[in-house]
Amino acid sequence: MRYGVIGTGAIGGYYGAKLAQTGKEVHFLFHRDYAYVEEHGLQVDSCDGSFHLDKVNAYQSTAAMPVCDVVLVGLKSVNNHLLSELLPPLLKEDTLVVLIQNGIGIEEDVQKMFPTVQLAAGLAFICSAKTEPGRVNHQCYGYINIGNYSCKQQEKIDEVVDDFRKAGVDANEVEYLEARWKKAVWNMPFNGMTVALNTQTDILLQNPNTLQLVKDQMMEVVEAAQACGVTNIDEAFADKMIDNTVHMTPYSPSMKLDFDFHRPMETYYLYTRPIEEAKKAGYRMKKLEMLEAELRFLEEAHV
Amino acid sequence: MRYGVIGTGAIGGYYGAKLAQTGKEVHFLFHRDYAYVEEHGLQVDSCDGSFHLDKVNAYQSTAAMPVCDVVLVGLKSVNNHLLSELLPPLLKEDTLVVLIQNGIGIEEDVQKMFPTVQLAAGLAFICSAKTEPGRVNHQCYGYINIGNYSCKQQEKIDEVVDDFRKAGVDANEVEYLEARWKKAVWNMPFNGMTVALNTQTDILLQNPNTLQLVKDQMMEVVEAAQACGVTNIDEAFADKMIDNTVHMTPYSPSMKLDFDFHRPMETYYLYTRPIEEAKKAGYRMKKLEMLEAELRFLEEAHV
Numbered sequence: 001m002r003y004g005v006i007g008t009g010a011i012g013g014y015y016g017a018k019l020a021q022t023g024k025e026v027h028f029l030f031h032r033d034y035a036y037v038e039e040h041g042l043q044v045d046s047c048d049g050s051f052h053l054d055k056v057n058a059y060q061s062t063a064a065m066p067v068c069d070v071v072l073v074g075l076k077s078v079n080n081h082l083l084s085e086l087l088p089p090l091l092k093e094d095t096l097v098v099l100i101q102n103g104i105g106i107e108e109d110v111q112k113m114f115p116t117v118q119l120a121a122g123l124a125f126i127c128s129a130k131t132e133p134g135r136v137n138h139q140c141y142g143y144i145n146i147g148n149y150s151c152k153q154q155e156k157i158d159e160v161v162d163d164f165r166k167a168g169v170d171a172n173e174v175e176y177l178e179a180r181w182k183k184a185v186w187n188m189p190f191n192g193m194t195v196a197l198n199t200q201t202d203i204l205l206q207n208p209n210t211l212q213l214v215k216d217q218m219m220e221v222v223e224a225a226q227a228c229g230v231t232n233i234d235e236a237f238a239d240k241m242i243d244n245t246v247h248m249t250p251y252s253p254s255m256k257l258d259f260d261f262h263r264p265m266e267t268y269y270l271y272t273r274p275i276e277e278a279k280k281a282g283y284r285m286k287k288l289e290m291l292e293a294e295l296r297f298l299e300e301a302h303v
Numbered sequence: 304m305r306y307g308v309i310g311t312g313a314i315g316g317y318y319g320a321k322l323a324q325t326g327k328e329v330h331f332l333f334h335r336d337y338a339y340v341e342e343h344g345l346q347v348d349s350c351d352g353s354f355h356l357d358k359v360n361a362y363q364s365t366a367a368m369p370v371c372d373v374v375l376v377g378l379k380s381v382n383n384h385l386l387s388e389l390l391p392p393l394l395k396e397d398t399l400v401v402l403i404q405n406g407i408g409i410e411e412d413v414q415k416m417f418p419t420v421q422l423a424a425g426l427a428f429i430c431s432a433k434t435e436p437g438r439v440n441h442q443c444y445g446y447i448n449i450g451n452y453s454c455k456q457q458e459k460i461d462e463v464v465d466d467f468r469k470a471g472v473d474a475n476e477v478e479y480l481e482a483r484w485k486k487a488v489w490n491m492p493f494n495g496m497t498v499a500l501n502t503q504t505d506i507l508l509q510n511p512n513t514l515q516l517v518k519d520q521m522m523e524v525v526e527a528a529q530a531c532g533v534t535n536i537d538e539a540f541a542d543k544m545i546d547n548t549v550h551m552t553p554y555s556p557s558m559k560l561d562f563d564f565h566r567p568m569e570t571y572y573l574y575t576r577p578i579e580e581a582k583k584a585g586y587r588m589k590k591l592e593m594l595e596a597e598l599r600f601l602e603e604a605h606v
Contacts, residue, residue, distance in 0.1 A: 196499070197600055211594040216373075216589075231396060286589040293516040297500055300510060 001159060004068035005029060006083075010128040010254075011100050012074020013136040015144065017044045018167040020053055027057040027065050027084070034060045036133040046138035048168065067092040070160055072122065076258075077101045084113050091117060097154050098122040098146065102187055103269025104180055105275055108150040119215040121147040122156060124185050127251060140249065144169060147176025178232055181225035184274055185233070186241045189217040191255035191270055192291040195298060196276045202250040205242065213287070216241060220285040226279035226284075255295075259302065267295050278299045281288070304462060307371035308332060309386075312347075313431040313557075314403050315377020315462040316439040316576040318447065320347045323356055330360040330368050332389070337363045349441035351471065366440045370395040373463055375425065379538050379561075380404045380572040387416050395421060398458050398525055399427040401449065405490055405557070407483055407580055408570025412451040413464070417557040424450040424479045425459060430554060443552060447472060450479025481535055484528035487577055489544045495560035495594040498601060504555040508545065516590070518545060523588040527581035558598075562605065570598050 003026040005016035013028075013195030020026040021044075030037055043054040059065050068090045075082070080101075085096065091114075099106050106121050123145040128138040146166060148157050157173055164171035190201055193214065197204065204210045218238035225233045245251075258265045271292040276287050306329040308319035316331075317435045323329040325346075345356045347488055362368050371393045378385070383404075390400065394417075401410050403425030410422050428449040431441040446466060451460050459477055470515035493504055494519065500507070507513045521541035548554075561568045574595040578588050 070447045149404040197597060197604070199600075199604070203604075204600075207600050209596040209599040211592055216592070287593045290516055290593050291521070293512040294500060297502075297507075297510050301500070301502070301506075 001025075001069040001164065002066065003027070003237050004062075004065055004071040004092075005078075006062065006071060006073050006086055007075035008033070009074055009130045010125050010136060011126065012143070013042065013130060014044060014046075014126065014138050015074070015100065015124070015169065016051055016165070016168050017042055017051075017074055019163060019291065020056070020076060021051055022167045024074070024163060024167070025057075025069065027059060027060055029059050032247065033133045034058055040134055043135045044138060045096055045135065046142075047140050048142060061157040062086045062089040063163065064092055066131070068095060070099045070156070071095060071099065073097060073099045076218070076268045077103055077106060078264045079111065083110060086113065087117075088265070089291050091171075094118065094153060094156070096120060096123065096151050096153070098160065099211065100124050100132055100144070100268060101269070102167075102183065102191075104184060104274040107176065107302050111150060118151040118153070118156075119149040120160075121149055121153055121180055122226070123174070127249070135210075137226065143168060145174040145179050147169060147174045149176050158175055169274065177228070178225075178230045181221065181228070181230045182233055182237065184270075185218050185221045185226075186245070187253070187270055188221050188274065188288055189214040190245070191266075192251040192295050194216075194253055194289075195255040195259045196291060196294045200250045200252055200256075201248065205246055211242075215239075217287050217291070218242070221274070222286050224281070224283050224285050227278055227281035227283035229281075231282050262302065265295060265299055267292065269301065304328075304372040304467065307368055307374040309365065309374060309376050309389055309393075310378035310382075311336070312377055312379075313433045314315075314427050314429065314472065315375055316373055316433060317349075317429065317431050317441055318377070318403065318427070318472065319466070319470050319509065320345055320354075320356055320419065320467060323359070325465060328360075330371065332362050332365055332368065334363075334500065337361055343437055346418070346438045347441060348438065350443050351441070351445065355417060357454075360464070365374070365392045365449070366390045368393055371398060374398060376400060376404065377499060377565075378404070379567070380406055380409060380569045383409070383413065386413060388419060390417065390420075395425050396420065397456060397459070399423060399456070400462065401463065402574070403427050403447070405486065405494075405569060407487060407577040409483075409572055410479065413553045414453060418506040420583070421454040421456070421459075422452040423454055423463075424452055424483055426450065426477070426482050430552070431469055432560065447474050448477040448478045448482050449474060450482045452479050452603070471554040471606060481533045484531070484533045485536055485540065487528075487573075488521050488524045488541055488602045489548070489574055490556070491524050491577070491591055492517045493548070493555040493593075494569075495579050495591075495598050496520075497556055498562045498568070499527075499594060499597045503553045503555055503559075504548050504551065506595045508549055518542075520590050520594070521545070524577070527577060527584070527586050527588050530581055530584035530586035532584075547576060555586050565605065568602055570595065570602065574598065
């Protein structure tokens with residue numbers, strides 16, 4: 001199987017490099033890092049063992065890339081409108097596009113852009129960052145869940161999962177909508193609240209007022225998911241997310257890093273869209289509506 | 304009538320000085336400003352005409368003050384526990400204590416401390432600040448609403464209203480609980496949100512996201528008031544508050560000043576207590592619960 005990676009950053013860079021390291025054919029689209037990677041290769045500093053790819057199939061444009069069996073999309077979701085130009089050169093009849101992005105409604109929107117392409121959700125559970133050109137810093141975790149959205153070839157999903165596992169990445173197939181909402185249980189409180197209160201996960205959970213607020217917000221996601229037909233998600237799951245985070249290294253979620261570095265925040269797919277979907281299903285996420293408004297205010301004030 | 308003022312700051316200082324200026328006998332308790340005022344008197348810089356009181360009945364302790372017919376309390380509500388020591392020397396059998404403070408539940412708590420004292424709520428609609436020792440800066444507005452809580456002498460309430468009017472202060476008698484909740488419609492969104500987002504009233508209302516959020520929070524107060532039995536308050540009142548604020552000079556509410564100057568915030572009577580009262584009446588103020596949690600987090604982080 002030939003892989004393509006669009007958005008070779010903290011996420012796409014890590015997973016693509018892991019596959020390439022075990023000999024898979026992987027073609028990477030780079031933006032600012034192209035010239036550096038052509039000359040120096042790609043470095044992955046990883047808690048699971050660092051490694052370096054001397055020879056990388058690096059491109060500045062997807063027009064120059066070959067068609068692929070599987071495309072991993074690691075773009076920030078704020079750039080998904082670019083897919084209408086970026087994706088077509090990589091597509092053949094049965095290409096599977098795995099959207100390794102956060103949020104709700106992503107597959108639905110990309111499917112509208114490409115009605116016949118096969119899509120899957122990629123849920124990355126990983127702390128990583130691209131700290132400098134050609135260098136991915138993988139701090140901890142790293143597993144990925146794959147949720148089939150519109151792929152008619154089950155064996156292709158199986159093969160992707162298998163390729164990840166052979167590359168040392170813990171991968172599992174999951175139900176796509178349940179997986180997206182489960183990830184939102186963690187994402188929606190922690191991404192936004194660390195921005196709104198300019199803090200980190202551990203400090204939020206040490207204060208009893210914000211601990212309760214995080215729990216309340218998680219329960220809004222649980223209840224929204226239930227309203228949207230996802231039944232296998234409950235209060236115990238929220239409690240487990242809090243407990244996991246208490247025992248996690250103090251962490252700045254991706255939205256906090258985006259805000260601090262004056263990059264656009266993924267407010268639409270992380271907040272606006274799930275809030276809208278829940279509302280359509282008859283449920284109001286009131287505290288998360290407030291958080292969304294605060295984020296949109298802060299982003300405007302911060303530019 | 305002999306007046307006493309406890310808490311001679313932006314509020315107590317202004318209203319007490321206005322009464323004294325027209326010849327009323329007013330006795331002022333000072334804290335840090337005592338020596339300065341003894342020597343220099345009290346200055347009021349006012350949009351309605353500035354004036355200076357050369358001779359002020361100033362005290363460092365209520366033990367030295369005479370008993371009074373009316374006591375105006377202009378303390379920050381975070382200091383109300385001090386009333387158990389401050390008030391008794393000023394009380395005679397029919398003293399009326401006017402609590403010129405923001406929030407819900409204040410009369411109820413003070414009445415528990417002094418079961419037989421006559422109480423009224425004072426709702427001050429004024430932009431003023433104590434900017435330096437012995438100097439009150441009155442920027443705009445200035446009217447005061449008086450709501451009888453437990454005063455059995457209607458003529459006394461009438462006389463206070465009359466004294467204020469003769470002193471050039473627009474005063475009116477109102478229904479106490481309705482007046483407190485109506486003031487909360489403005490106070491709860493603007494005090495907390497200017498702290499949470501480090502901004503001013505005008506900027507909050509210019510952003511469509513926070514404009515909607517302010518409106519949502521106002522409607523939570525309206526619905527909480529209705530749940531607590533206050534019927535004469537509705538969406539039109541909230542819209543009027545927003546419209547008034549749009550046309551107001553950009554303003555930092557008292558809680559924002561308290562936060563910026565590292566003084567304790569009136570979170571309990573402005574948020575915790577109304578949220579509790581509404582909850583007891585079966586209504587959850589969800590966005591204002593979130594704001595309360597954010598304020599408690601920020602106050603702890605800010606010390």
